[in-house]
Amino acid sequence: MQPKLKSKVRCADREVGEVTRIIVDPLSREVSHIVVGDGAGALERQVPAAQVQTVTEDAVHLRNTASEMAQFPAFKRDDYVTIREVEIAHLEDHLHVEPGEVLVPVPELERDVKRRTFFTNFTHAIGVLLALPLVFPVLKYLMKPMYAPFDNRWIKIGNVKKIKTDDIGVQFKFKKNVKEAFMPEAEIDKNVWMLKASPAVLETVYKGKDMEFKDPTGQVVWTNKRDFPYVVYSGKCPHLGCGYKWRSHKLLGQVFLCPCHLSIYDASGKVLEGPAPRPLDPLPIRVAANGDVEIIDVEYKAGVKSQVRIV
Amino acid sequence: MNGQPTVLGKVIAFVDERVGLKTLQAKMLNEPVPGGSRWAYVFGSVLLFVFIMQAVTGVLLMFYYVPSADHAYASTQYILHEVDYGWFILSFHFWGSSAMVVIVFAHMSQVFLWGAYKKPRELVWLMGLGLFGLVMAFGFTGYLLPWDQRAYWATTVGVEIIDEIPVVGDFLSRFVKGGPTPGQMTLSRFFVIHVMILPAALMALAGLHLFLFRKAGPAGPFRGSEEELKAKTDYFFPRQVWKDIVAMGVVFVTICILAFIEPVALLEEATPDPGDYLPEPEWYFLFLFQLLRLKIFAGEFGQFIGAVALPAAFVLLLAALPFLDRSPERNIFKRPLALISWLVVTMGIVLFTVSAIVNREFLE
DSSP states (O other): OOOOTTOEEEOSSSEEEEEEEEEEOTTTOSEEEEEEEOSSSOOOEEEEGGGEEEEOSSEEEESSOGGGGGGSOBOOGGGOOOTTSSOOTTHHHHOOOOSSOOOOOOOGGGTTOOOHHHHHHHHHHHHHHHHHHHHHHHHHHHHTTSOOOOOOOEEEEEEGGGOOSBTOOEEEEEEEEEOOTTSOOEEEEEEEEEEEOOHHHHHHHHTTSOEEEEOTTSOEEEEEOTTOSEEEEESBOTTTSOBOEEEEETTTEEEEEOTTTOOEEOTTOOEEESSOSSOOOBOOEEEOTTOEEEEEOOOBOTTSSSOOBOO | OOSOOOHHHHHHHHHHHHHOHHHHHHHHHOOEETTOOOGGGOHHHHHHHHHHHHHHHHHHHHTTOOOSTTTHHHHHHHHHHTSTTHHHHHHHHHHHHHHHHHHHHHHHHHHHHTTTTSTTOHHHHHHHHHHHHHHHHHHHHHHHTTOBHHHHHHHHHHHHHHHTSTTTHHHHHHHHHTSSSSSHHHHHHHHHIIIIIHHHHHHHHHHHHHHHHHHHOOOOOSSSOHHHHHHHOEEIIIIIHHHHHHHHHHHHHHHHHHHHHSOOOOOSBOOSOOTTOOOOOOGGGHHHHHHTTSGGGOHHHHHHIIIIIHHHHHHHHHHHHHHHOOOOOOOGGGOHHHHHHHHHHHHHHHHHHHHHHHHHHHHO
16 A cells, blocks of 8 residues: 555654655656645655555554654655656556545536447448548549550651661660640650661561560550561560660670669660560660651550560 | 746646646656666657658659659659758758668667567567568658659569569559559559558558557567666657657758769659660668569569568568567577578568679669
């Protein structure tokens, strides 16, 4: 039992006053001292909790005699703050020093209310019913621009005259017009890599089969013939979508190298080194009689083994 | 001072009677710090300070910034080159984000090494982990806003990583991008996440973090008898507040100096052709970037392991930490596994970051 405020304090021989204050250790959160006063505002003494022998309902019994009270130091109020002025975690859980309980009556209407749990659940249910119809519209609202139809426009990127040597990657930069939602039509810069492929390289690219490009319905949009000598690769690295370059490598010779995560591809787009999960992506290409090159700017998802078209 | 209350005194008394400010202030400041104030405890307060500075500079930037693909770059350049002190506000915001990441790391390390995540502070640690996620999300979304090449490519690679998440990856990355490829919708989304959603989430979570921290109380040092701790205990005010303020001052001056020496300079405007730019994320994501260059993370599955599974497992491990490590021992020198893990992770991050920087030379 903890000492209570206003309890009588009895020494081994006689009563010396009452508990006027209680001092708590902020670390252990246990009562460390009781302050004993005569209730008349005279000198208060600070008695260690160890001196307390027993605590009864209305009195605190100390081990020492009344004459020995003088050995305890006088209580200095300025050395302390009240527990209202200081934050000590879980202090209230440890202390029961009130001089009895302080009560407030429950309002008349709240007495004997039945079905409290029912009302609680009912409140939650109404909340859910209010929120539920919003989920779908909000989701659709946010999803509006996520899925766009594939763009199968042919874009002119340059002329084959730019290519002088077989099996050498040549960059073609081009402008693409994009119209996004409410925005005015804008021109963005893009690039692809093209090469005039030798039969050996063509064989690696097409593996003896024509390459078909489809739209979402499965309808074939264009077919790259397996013996057509010009190959154009999407400028997007199939690893994580950076832009790669045609570079000379100390050991591997002339290669496509992506500066981001160092994927290396040969002229046929095959992965020679690095983390890329699949070869470079050939794009639909057609070349006019005068050498003008047109492509469909197909874009595939990066990071996956198979080609998953997203644009 | 002869017993006559001044007008100001009366006003203060009037407000205090209605608000209870003095009690509140007393409660805030009179928090016992077991074992006394320490420099090691400054990081939480400094983070709060840097966040407030980020909010202030962020609001100032919004006076001129326009989050649209055709004006974001121009308005950022306008802030940098035309608006008085615009370069300073933007550079402060930029370096402040780096400071935030560094101090979050220091704060988490301190709590980890001091064993302060243990019972009864498990939830404080969890909220802190959530805040760490928010800080990284702030960095990632804010990076796109200037709409230059650096911004565009960091985002392009970043959202591709979201795509690697099994089952929901495609939906999530399209949801974040607002389309199949980065563009205006991505900019709009990152903007609203950066300036509305993340700040609100951070304020709520930081409030909860602080509330739970005050409820559990500070952990104090990991060694020393109860008597020794008691003898050294002081209140949050003034000694700890003083140390916090000094630390805030040091961080503030450091950010200012960095903003002066290395002000933000934009690259070319964002476009899907990288030109001569070698894409790279912000320095605090560099170690992850470098990690993905490793051979063991090659291919579709390897990439999933490196980009998604490994980071997710690490964060989950951190979240589970207070529930796995239930020994009450807090002394770091008696927790060899914890000490070694911290050293390995820290050195790993440093090593990968440095090697990413060294790698740059070979790419030129």
